[in-house]
Amino acid sequence: MLGALSKLLTDVTAAPLALEVPGVDEVRSTRAEMVDQLSDYVIPRLVQLEAPLLTVVGGSTGAGKSTLVNSLVGEQVTQSGVLRPTTRSPVLVHHPDDAEWFQPDRILPELPRTKAVTNDVYALRLAPSTGVPRGLAILDAPDIDSIDAANRELATQLLAAADLWLFVTSAARYADQVPWDYLGRAAERSTSVAVVLDRTHADAVVEVRGHLARMMTSRGLSDSPLFTVPESAVGEDGLLPREAVEPIRGWLRDLAADPEGRSAVVFGTLDGAVRHNVLRSHVVADGLDEQLAAARQLHDDATRTYAEAVDLLRRATADGTVMRGEVLTRWQEFVGNGELLRSVEERVSRIRDRLVDQVTGKRTRSAEVSEAVESGLQTLLVEQLEAAAEAVYRSWSSVGAGRALIASERGLDRASRDVRVKAERLVRDWQAEVLELVRAEGSDKRLTAKFLAFGVNGIGVALMVLVFVSGSAGLTGAEVGVAGGTAVVAQKLLEAIFGDQAVRRLAERAHTSLVTAVEALATAESRRYLDLVSDPAVIEASQARLRDAARRAEYARHIDFLDGETAS
Known part of the structure; x- marks a missing residue:
């Protein structure tokens, strides 16, 4: 168990x-x-099954709980008064020899212990007294209908920790709904309950007691003891007359001794x-069914949106989209028109002349192409990731669970603040990787005229251009679209240096590497949303x-x- x-x-x-x-x-x-x-x-x-029987005294405001506890013990162990709430902190009265059972690591372990009078609602004051028999402890709890929310919450917690609940009410309050809600819960969980009808005038005892007994029976508490404490004046010691509480005292004493x-x-x-x-x-x-359904919807929305963004970027980096605008212009400036490389073998020296500024240290045409690629690809990445963030934000805003999550975090309607920096780093790292692929593939060709004519950077940008149109069928002018015949130039140039099989392999590896990096960036962006919601599988x-x-x-x-x- x-x-x-x-x-x-x-x-x-x-x-x-x-x-x-x-x-x-x-x-x-x-x-x-x-x-x-x-x-x-x-x-x-x-x-600790052998621990003393914990009797929690609870009830409505002003029912006389504290006075009753003091009278049962025979001394003032808990404060009572006219201000509400009267019981400000719980008081646990026990026999001195039973003190070990109520150390902080035992019953009600989360409540700090104290021996001093305090107004700290969550401090449990221990009050040893020989007026309580061994094997029994009495806990004076806050009012269950207190105007103080903390008192009400603590009262509920303490009543749930009781072996026996001594419910105290009065002729004026016994029919109130709040106490009966608590008694109903006690009946549901089979908590042992005894009811004390306190402060009842002699003329009303028979009528009120009878009505209360019928109410108890109708609510499953017919086996619970019912005690009556008549209306009595307290003595100078603040206690009720001994005979007024003796039936309750005797019952508790007998219970402790048995x-x-x-x-x-x-x-x-x-x-x-x-x-x-x-x-x-x-x-x-x-209740987790609703959580699971909502989590799946939110998780799927974010995952699908970023997967679509990656798929679009995968296609856009292979269908000629990148070869528009500045990238195309710089590439055409680099290689000239399509006729320039009609016969690569015959035009190597001519191309070398065009690229002489690589040797002299001037700004190179290949560097301009590389920079244009970096700028164009970075812009494409940022635009798609911004669009994905806006789409997830709109989707999550349409459901209550999503609205609450995005309200807790700022900036979820946009991509992350540093997405542009991340995209720039991604493109530069990929370009460096492409150049490394060229170096590795051309390790035994670096002294050939064609390789020397273009150099690693020039061949690298040609490979990038080929990657950007690799999804176009045949790489001809009509099929490549915006790239036109310039893509044919890149392919023929690379094939002349490496051979057609090596070129296909290089282009495939370069594109796969780019897509992998894009997927990683998109995944990192999606985590801004997915980290807010538990994984449905979890x-x-x-x-x-x-x-x-x-x-x-x-x-x-x-x-x-x-x-x-x-x-x-």
């Missing part, structure tokens, strides 16, 4: 509920209540808590683990609790 519930706590805590989908607030609330009860009560109680009775209360409440949390874990798992796996943990916990409950009770 302990292992199964520890696993359940881990899995329900990890359940991804980050997306703002319909009903998510209720599911988050259910998860929070599960985490609180499992970590505050169920698991600590399983570890190991079997105390165990029955503990196991009854513990079994109910386990059963209830197993059921609620399926509620959380069901949500699905979390949901499966949670359901499995719930099944294992229910199985362990039957083995450890129900089968054990049958055997006994």
Whole structure:
């Protein structure tokens, strides 16, 4: 049981509920209540079954809880007053010899301990007193209907950590809806409950008690004890007359002294808590369906949009698109018109003359082509990545979960701030790689006239031009489009140096390298969106683990609790 519930706590805590989908607030609330009860009560109680019976005294504002606790103990251990909320921090009263059971690593481990009076809502004040028998602890909780939200939240948490809930109400408040909502939850989870009708005038006891008893029966609490504390004046010591609370005091004392009775209360409440949390874990798992559907939609939108951008760039870098404008102009200036290389073998010396400025150190034509390629390719990349970012932003803005995510991050309607720098680096790195391919392929041809005529840079830009039109059929003027016959020049020049098979291999490797780099950049850009939402596979796996943990916990409950009770 302990292992199964520890696993359940881990899995329900990890359940991804980050997306703002319909009903998510209720599911988050259910998860929070599960985490609180499992970590505050169920698991600590399983570890220390011999610990004192924890009786949490809770109820409505002004019901007299603190006065009742003081009167049961026989001394002032918790403060009461006229200001609301009267109980500002929880007070746990225990026998001095039971102090070890309430150390910070035990029951309610997240609440810091103190022995001083404090207004810190989340500090648990320990108050040892011999007025409490060994084996019993009484916790004075904040009002369940407090005007202070922190008090209400803590009251709910403390009541979920109780072995026994001593619910205190009054003739004026017993029919209020809020207390009965809590009592309904107690009945659902089989929490042991005793009800105290406090501050009831003698003339109204019979009528009010009878009505309250009927209400308890109709809400599944017919087996819960019902005590009545008559309207009484407190003494100078601030306590109710002893006889007014003696029935409750005697019942608690007898319960503490009876190991079997105390165990029955503990196991009854513990079994109910386990059963209830197993059921609620399926509620959380069901809630992940909405998370999964929303995550898939958002994830698919972003992934598809950037995949389309990569596909467009893959085609645009091979269909002649890059060979427009400045790139085409510089390339034509570099090689001349299409007739210049009609016979490469005959025109090597003429081309060498055209490229003489490479040797003299002047600005080269090949460098101008390379710069034009860099600028054109960079612009193409940035434009497509900007368009992809805008498309994802529009898509996510159309659904609630997406709107909440993009509202949490600035700049998601555009590509990343440094996308232009990244694109520039990508193009330069790719150009350097192309030149390295040329060097490696021409390692045994560097002394030939054709290689010397153009040099590594000149051959490199020719290879880039060929890559940009490699998707065009046949590389002829009509088919290449904007590149025209200049692409034929690049192909013939490269074939004259390396041979046709090597040229095809070089062009394919260069284009594959470019596409790979583009994919990496697009993936990095898409992560700006995808990192905001859990991977659907992660949500699905979390949901499966949670359901499995719930099944294992229910199985362990039957083995450890129900089968054990049958055997006994």
